[in-house]
Structure formats: structure tokens, C-alpha cells
Amino acid sequence: MNDKPELTTSMWPLGKSKFVAPYRMNTKIEVKSPSHTYSPVGQCIYCGTRASKLKEEHIIPLSLGGNLVLPASSCVDCESITGRFEQEIARHFIWPFRTGMGFPSRKKKNPEDFEIDFILEDDSCERVRIERRLYPTELYLHKFTTCGFLAGKSDEEKTDSIAVVGWRNGPAFEEVKRVLFSFALDVERRTKKRVKAVAPARYFYPAPFAQMLAKISHSYAVAELGAISFRPILLDIISTDVRQKRESQAAKDISHFVGGSIEAFPHHDDLLHSVDIELVDVGGRTYVVVQLWLFAIVGGAKYHAVVGEALDKAVEQVRSNLPGSYARSIKVSLKSP
Ligand SMILES: [Zn+2]
Secondary structure: OOOOOOOOOOOOOOOOOOOOOOOOOOOOEEEOOOOEEOOOOOOOOOOOOOOOOEEEEEOOOHHHOOOEEEEEEEEHHHHHHHHHHHHHHHHHHOHHHHHHOOOOOOOOOOOOEEEEEEEEOOOOEEEEEEEOOOOOOOEEEEEEOOOOOOOOOOHHHOOOOOOEEEEEEOOOHHHHHHHHHHHHHHHHHHHOOOEEEEEEOOOOOHHHHHHHHHHHHHHHHHHHHOHHHEEEOOHHHHHOOOOOOOOOHHHHHHHHHEEEOOOOOOOOOOEEEEEEEEEEEEOOEEEEEEEEEEOHHHOOEEEEEEEEEEOHHHHHHHHHOOOOOOOEEEEEEEOOO
């Protein structure tokens, strides 16, 4: 057997292989913006119940460094639903990244290693644990095009497929290969089979990611404008297990109401995330749209979600305030490594 594995990183999350921002994955962040706590809602913002014990909601999940808190706003059942997709993002998409950059976590202990799948010539898979200090830490995000609703598409044009452009910030693929080479060699010796590709042993499904964006947007609009300021649009998207129910209306609504920009954005040295609200007129009605910029510190991605049709009072309220009145940002600084 040839002792030089010809690794391909074709199964590594797709995306731009060159840096779009300085590679700073193992520099710790420190959140500078004070946390902000809104007035308690007193009812579940997802299902409306007042009966259940109501928990506080982190608008941007704590695992992403969010510190905007909406007290008494989620019942236990809805918390377990939103917790499911938030957990998937925290433990799959961004796990090595947030560990490397020292994001807050409810668990005190960080993982000691991450798993990588080595795909063998017969398509079987060897899962290998790699120490955190050796792991090629990166951030991978799905970028979306403008949502169907704001792009002028009709209800008939809704589709359950989500158009995605992969984006990553991390070491170049050559560097990934170099780090993984000795592990691949070891796998080949052990299995007596050739390694043909390598991939992180994590999920990168777009639907739960889009559901998280819907949840952030809905809860932010409620926090800033109040629950009765708009007719909500995103509740089914948030509460439906869209991967199990591909035929559901919610699955078709995702790309119609949740979207983004596929452009590359310059990195900020002190901004982690920002969120803002704007009103958009479509077909003679006014809609509340939440704008998000996530992970601006490494360039990251911009998203939007149409949270609902604005009621007259909300339209008046938003239009009477100065632009930027509903914008909030999470500022951070980088600690020296
Ligand atoms: Zn609920």
C-alpha cells in the first residue's frame, strides 16, 4: 500500500477556501456590551399560553454570545422545541469555533477533542477524535439569497428547498490536509484501506439554521415592539420539525420569509452581532423585517426575516422614531492569545 494518503477535502463543508477575514479562531473574545433585559412578557411568545411556567429567552442564543434577555416569554414545551435547533447549531455548526473563541456556555467544561470522519475507498467511515489544539478550527455558515417574499415571489412559487451558498472562515484546505495527514495515515494502516475524503463529524443542515434565524427575529421584534404590534408569520416555521415534515407549509415558508445576502462582508474588530428592525411595504401592506449580522468579527453573514404584518400602532411607533432606534449590537474585544 502506498503510504501517502491522497486526501480530498471535498466533503469538508463547502465554501470559500480563502480567508475573507483574518483568521482569529483561537483568539478569545470578551463581550463588552452590557447585557440587556427587557420587560417580562408574561405569555409564551410562540404559542401564547399564560398557563405554563414561563422561562426567559435569550434572543440571540447564549451559545452564540447573545446577551439580550426577554424574561417570562417561553413556555417549557416551546423552550424544548427552540432548544433543539439551537443545540444543533451550538454543537455542530459552531462548536469548535465558539470553543476556540471562548464563547459563553451553560456547561463549564469545554470538549477536549472533536471528531473527524475519514471516508474510505469502500465508502465506509472511520471516526477519529482529534485533540482540540490540533483541530483545524473554522466557522462555517450558510448564506441565503433574499427571501422569496421580499424578492416579489408569489405564494405559488414557494419551495421547500433552501438555496444556500457555503461560507467558511478557517485555515486553507491545504492546511487542513496537512494537519490531518498523519491521522489519515494512521487510519489507512489500521484499516488497510485508502482514505478518499475527510469531513468534520458534525451536521450542517440549513433548515435548523434558518429556524434559529426565525426565532431570533421573532423574539427580537416582540422585545422591541411588543407582541401585539404585528401579525406573526414565523411561528409555524419555529415550531415545526421541518426536517421530519418536508411536505409541511412551514418547510415551504422558510425560504419565503427567511433570507439573507450572499455577499462577503468586511470583518469588524469589535462587533460580534448586530440586529435591527425595519418596515417594508409589500403589496400595499407594511411588514416588520428584522435584519441580522452574525459573526461580524470574522466577516460572517447578513440575514433577514419577515416577522409579520405591522399593525397601525407599530407603524406609527417605528416611523416616529429616528432610524437606528431599534438597532442593537453586541460589541466584543479580542484578548491576546
Ligand atoms: Zn409556548
